[in-house]
Amino acid sequence: DTGVSQDPRHKITKRGQNVTFRCDPISEHNRLYWYRQTLGQGPEFLTYFQNEAQLEKSRLLSDRFSAERPKGSFSTLEIQRTEQGDSAMYLCASSLVNTIYFGEGSWLTVV
Amino acid sequence: AQKITQTQPGMFVQEKEAVTLDCTYDTSDQSYGLFWYKQPSSGEMIFLIYQGSYDEQNATEGRYSLNFQKARKSANLVISASQLGDSAMYFCAMREGLGSSGSARQLTFGSGTQLTVLP
Numbered sequence: 001d002t003g004v005s006q007d008p009r010h011k012i013t014k015r016g017q018n019v020t021f022r023c024d025p026i027s028e029h030n031r032l033y034w035y036r037q038t039l040g041q042g043p044e045f046l047t048y049f050q051n052e053a054q055l056e057k058s059r060l061l062s063d064r065f066s067a068e069r070p071k072g073s074f075s076t077l078e079i080q081r082t083e084q085g086d087s088a089m090y091l092c093a094s095s096l097v098n099t100i101y102f103g104e105g106s107w108l109t110v111v
Numbered sequence: 112a113q114k115i116t117q118t119q120p121g122m123f124v125q126e127k128e129a130v131t132l133d134c135t136y137d138t139s140d141q142s143y144g145l146f147w148y149k150q151p152s153s154g155e156m157i158f159l160i161y162q163g164s165y166d167e168q169n170a171t172e173g174r175y176s177l178n179f180q181k182a183r184k185s186a187n188l189v190i191s192a193s194q195l196g197d198s199a200m201y202f203c204a205m206r207e208g209l210g211s212s213g214s215a216r217q218l219t220f221g222s223g224t225q226l227t228v229l230p
Contacts, residue, residue, distance in 0.1 A: 033217060042115075042202050042220030043156070056217070089154055098144055098163070098206070100218055102156035 002026060004103035006092050012109045013082055020078045021106045025094030032075050033100065034067055035091040036060065043091055049075060082110045114138065115203055115221035122226050124193045131178070132188045132224045134203030140164075144206040145186040146218065147177065151199040159201075162186060193228045200225050 005024045013019050025032050030051050035043035046065070048056040051072035061067075064082075069075040079086055089105040116135045124130035136145065147159040162170045162177045170177040178187040190197055204218040 035218075040222075042204075042222055043218075045217040045219070048217055091156060093156075099158060099161050100146070100206070101158055102148070104153070104155040107154065 004092055004094050004101055006090075006103040006106045008106060009104060010107045010109075012111060015084060015110055016081055018078060018080045019082055019108060020076055021090050021092075021108075023075045023077070023092030023094075023103060025073070025075070025092070026096075026101060029094035029096050029101075030072070031095045031100075032069055033093040033095075034075070034077050035093065035102075037089045037091055037105070038087075046077075046090075079108075082108075084110045086110050113221075114207075114219045115205055117203055117221035117224050119224045120222075122224055123229055124190075124226065125229050126195060127192055129189060129191045130193055130226065132190070132201050132203075132226065134186045134188065134221060136184050136186060136203075136205050138184075138205065138207050140207045142208065145177070145179070146204040146206065147175070147186075147188045148202045148204060149197075149199045150202060150223070156202070160188070190226075195228050195230060198226060198228045 007022045032049045034046040037043040045058050046061050047067050049069040052069050064080045067077045087110045089107050091105045093100045093102040143164045145162045149157045160170050160172045160175045160177050162179045169179050174191045176189045200223045202223045203221045
């Protein structure tokens, strides 16, 4: 499979715990994006990497959120001290030129 | 103002018939791209079709075509010969400021249209 892959697909965590999601983009795609989607809404942009550089961050990305792409390949999104409002699907996407391809998403439930 | 507006929260279509999902957009950029994605209940966002603002022809991909009317700022998705597997949420999205530098602005999504194909 050469699509965008995300892990884990589902995560249930207690409030206050830290969680980390991983994204492996399509090979050779230098651009990587993280989005968040809540039920009944379209995805909302969180952050964008070009190679290893994080070039853009949304105001939605609070101090508890951090994203990395250390070698310009896979990326991680960490949420510290999770809150119930963090419950959502976290989508990763990658692109080379214009078209952006998404992964299957990581569902987070904070209880 | 909303950048992407999808006015149909839900649509029903009979199997084998065609259906049009509406999308209007708002931008002051000259260079932009319009996308349609399909999201089944499993959650994956599946790319369907892309239209660049300078493309003179309407984009087509198999049973999907994009009715691009630049002056009206609309980019409706037409699905021909609907199948039961087409039942899903459909999102219209826009990427502004593509420009010659290839700057990778993020996608802005509409609120989606839930399509149900009836047997």
